[in-house]
Amino acid sequence: MDKFIILQAIIISSLDFVSGDNVLQIQPFVFPSKSIIGKRVTVTCTTTVGEKMVFKWFRNGHVLTKGGNVDIRSYPDLSNLVIDPLTEEDTGNYTCTANARGLTTSYTSPLEVLVPPSWSQIPNDIDALSGDPIALNCLGSGSPKPTITWSRSQGENGEYITLPSSILSSVYPNGSMYLTSVDKEDEGMYKCNVSNGIGPSLTKIVMLRVIGMFLFMKCLTDSDI
Ligand SMILES: *[C@@H]1O[C@H](CO)[C@@H](O)[C@H](O)[C@H]1NC(C)=O
Numbered sequence: 001m002d003k004f005i006i007l008q009a010i011i012i013s014s015l016d017f018v019s020g021d022n023v024l025q026i027q028p029f030v031f032p033s034k035s036i037i038g039k040r041v042t043v044t045c046t047t048t049v050g051e052k053m054v055f056k057w058f059r060n061g062h063v064l065t066k067g068g069n070v071d072i073r074s075y076p077d078l079s080n081l082v083i084d085p086l087t088e089e090d091t092g093n094y095t096c097t098a099n100a101r102g103l104t105t106s107y108t109s110p111l112e113v114l115v116p117p118s119w120s121q122i123p124n125d126i127d128a129l130s131g132d133p134i135a136l137n138c139l140g141s142g143s144p145k146p147t148i149t150w151s152r153s154q155g156e157n158g159e160y161i162t163l164p165s166s167i168l169s170s171v172y173p174n175g176s177m178y179l180t181s182v183d184k185e186d187e188g189m190y191k192c193n194v195s196n197g198i199g200p201s202l203t204k205i206v207m208l209r210v211i212g213m214f215l216f217m218k219c220l221t222d223s224d225i
């Protein structure tokens with residue numbers, strides 16, 4: 001943080017001395033909007049004027065050096081930052097600074113590494129007694145945060161259709177579906193879909209079986225004999 005304040009102070013004081021068309025300025029650079037984990041990204045930092053420049057790169061204010069998946073190729077007039085392969089840890093704000101004859105300028109651009117969804121919690125088949133509360137947990141992680149949708153197999157061809165709003169209201173934002181009291185009509189196949197628009201979505205079909213009270217009593221009686 002301190003580094004940034006000092007840096008800004010230097011830039012502001014530099015600009016006091018240089019004005020007009022000859023201001024040392026970095027050409028804005030952006031990371032690709034689809035920077036997907038495992039892929040490569042390259043950005044170029046260069047200025048509109050100046051020569052024999054010294055470039056430096058920072059991630060979230062910390063100086064970046066060559067090594068691991070990071071390569072920095074600097075020339076007197078430009079510097080390339082190459083990250084290959086991208087990992088989740090590479091998400092952050094990247095600053096390039098250029099220094100020429102005591103003048104320093106900087107430019108910052110964000111990088112968000114996109115990550116396809118992965119399972120945090122896979123829902124399982126459930127056997128419940130009529131009247132029981134049940135929870136179907138379906139959790140996934142990724143970047144951006146995945147959305148979870150539940151659908152239910154309906155009709156003769158078993159097509160999955162979105163749950164009615166009465167049941168949807170019991171789906172929490174984290175993807176868990178709660179039914180406070182199940183009955184025979186709730187029995188069936190439910191599908192959970194975890195998707196964030198990056199890579200393939202994840203789906204799991206679970207079976208909810210509801211044993212009626214009558215049947216349950218009968219089971220007890222039978223086993224008592
Ligand atoms: C990047 O900077 C923006 C604006 O200051 C901030 O909201 C964001 O949290 C930063 N990102 C990271 C990964 O630090």
Ligand SMILES: *[C@@H]1O[C@H](CO)[C@@H](O)[C@H](O)[C@H]1NC(C)=O
Binds near residue numbers: 121172173
């Ligand atoms: C999902 O959120 C609900 C309500 O906040 C919470 O009770 C439940 O434990 C959460 N489920 C999981 C699996 O974390």
Ligand SMILES: *[C@@H]1O[C@H](CO)[C@@H](O)[C@H](O)[C@H]1NC(C)=O
Binds near residue numbers: 193
């Ligand atoms: C899951 O949801 C996504 C986004 O709505 C959709 O594109 C995808 O086809 C769904 N996948 C399945 C198997 O239902």
